[in-house]
Amino acid sequence: MSNTAKRPVIFSGIQPSGDLTLGHIAGALRNWVALQHDYDCYFCVVDLHAITVRQQPAKLRRWTLDCAAMYLAAGIEPTSATIFVQSHVPAHAELAWVLSTFTGFGEASRMTQFKEKSEQHAQNVNVGLFAYPILMAADILLYQTDLVPVGEDQKQHLELTRDLAQRFNNAYSPTFTVPEPYIPRYGARLMSLQDPRKKMSKSDPNHNATIFLVDDNDAIRRKIQRAVTDSGTTIEYDPERRPGISNLVEMYHLATDEPIEAIVERFRDASYAAFKAAVADALVAYIEPVRTRFLEIRADEGHLASLLVAGAERAARVAERTLRKVYRKVGFWSPKD
Numbered sequence: 001m002s003n004t005a006k007r008p009v010i011f012s013g014i015q016p017s018g019d020l021t022l023g024h025i026a027g028a029l030r031n032w033v034a035l036q037h038d039y040d041c042y043f044c045v046v047d048l049h050a051i052t053v054r055q056q057p058a059k060l061r062r063w064t065l066d067c068a069a070m071y072l073a074a075g076i077e078p079t080s081a082t083i084f085v086q087s088h089v090p091a092h093a094e095l096a097w098v099l100s101t102f103t104g105f106g107e108a109s110r111m112t113q114f115k116e117k118s119e120q121h122a123q124n125v126n127v128g129l130f131a132y133p134i135l136m137a138a139d140i141l142l143y144q145t146d147l148v149p150v151g152e153d154q155k156q157h158l159e160l161t162r163d164l165a166q167r168f169n170n171a172y173s174p175t176f177t178v179p180e181p182y183i184p185r186y187g188a189r190l191m192s193l194q195d196p197r198k199k200m201s202k203s204d205p206n207h208n209a210t211i212f213l214v215d216d217n218d219a220i221r222r223k224i225q226r227a228v229t230d231s232g233t234t235i236e237y238d239p240e241r242r243p244g245i246s247n248l249v250e251m252y253h254l255a256t257d258e259p260i261e262a263i264v265e266r267f268r269d270a271s272y273a274a275f276k277a278a279v280a281d282a283l284v285a286y287i288e289p290v291r292t293r294f295l296e297i298r299a300d301e302g303h304l305a306s307l308l309v310a311g312a313e314r315a316a317r318v319a320e321r322t323l324r325k326v327y328r329k330v331g332f333w334s335p336k337d
């Protein structure tokens with residue numbers, strides 16, 4: 001929550017479209033936690049985005065609460081950040097509509113996530129999937145966001161957000177803060193354990209490819225042991241040439257904070273089996289407390305619900321201020337003006 005001095009603003013979000021993964025910690029949550037005391041933070045569960053691919057209603061509801069609980073379990077403090085559900089704040093959908101009229105069709109067509117998701121969900125390439133980055137821009141711009149901590153895959157969406165902000169500001173007068181991405185040096189793109197050329201994803205049908213934050217210790221160990229590496233014999237960090245083993249090095253770094261160079265130095269001549277065992281131990285130690293906190297938080301749904309209601313009220317007040325400005329500038333008549 002902001003105190004009297006105005007702090008710069010962070011906004012970020014995760015889709016409640018499955019159980020969260022180690023990738024979410026690496027690309028998003030750990031940086032949210034690290035930055036939360038220096039910024040006015042809005043952490044959103046982006047359920048409007050999640051329905052751009054077909055969801056089962058009961059699962060979407062459960063994952064929405066799971067996702068918020070995981071923000072807390074990862075270390076977000078509700079006293080210093082506003083946690084809320086996107087569909088509780090109507091201004092997100094409303095601003096997205098206005099911004100869609102400032103987005104070129106060709107510009108939206110170039111988004112690589114749209115191209116990838118259209119291939120993955122060829123039977124349901126809907127207009128919402130196409131407009132997804134515009135809604136994301138609305139999320140960010142409503143809060144006059146300075147910084148957006150995300151994984152590498154969201155960089156292009158951030159560029160579109162910046163372009164839209166500048167375009168609107170130039171067409172009228174300064175309205176939106178132009179946000180910067182915050183993409184970590186390591187862990188910005190954790191890779192699948194089964195195909196290290198693909199991003200680790202919560203929606204991967206092969207569960208061996210993904211470390212879920214709710215995985216028990218045995219599952220974590222088993223998945224790391226079975227991780228696809230290459231036929232090399234040394235432990236190196238070279239994501240281009242040795243993606244599988246480099247991915248494990250990054251995971252070890254995430255879990256222990258030991259510098260990459262030190263890890264490589266120490267394990268260079270270790271066997272893959274020995275290194276994998278060390279990675280598994282480090283991950284178990286890192287994830288187990290998160291999982292335990294998650295289960296505790298999730299057991300008190302009433303508390304979680306009241307936190308999300310309060311979060312949405314706070315968020316809506318800020319968002320509506322920006323939306324009203326936008327409506328006025330584009331020329332919507334209002335009896336309040």
Ligand code: ATP
Binds near residue numbers: 152
């Ligand atoms: P999908 O379920 O389609 O894989 P996703 O998990 O990529 O979707 P979100 O859940 O909305 O999409 O991702 C939220 C945040 O987590 C984003 O900032 C994204 O960059 C980050 N993230 C997701 N997966 C990874 C990963 N493997 N490595 C690093 N960051 C990731």
Ligand code: LTN
Binds near residue numbers: 015049135
């Ligand atoms: N598109 C993002 C999720 C997302 C987001 C946002 C991230 C939606 N709105 C606003 C940061 C800021 C993804 O990772 N798939």
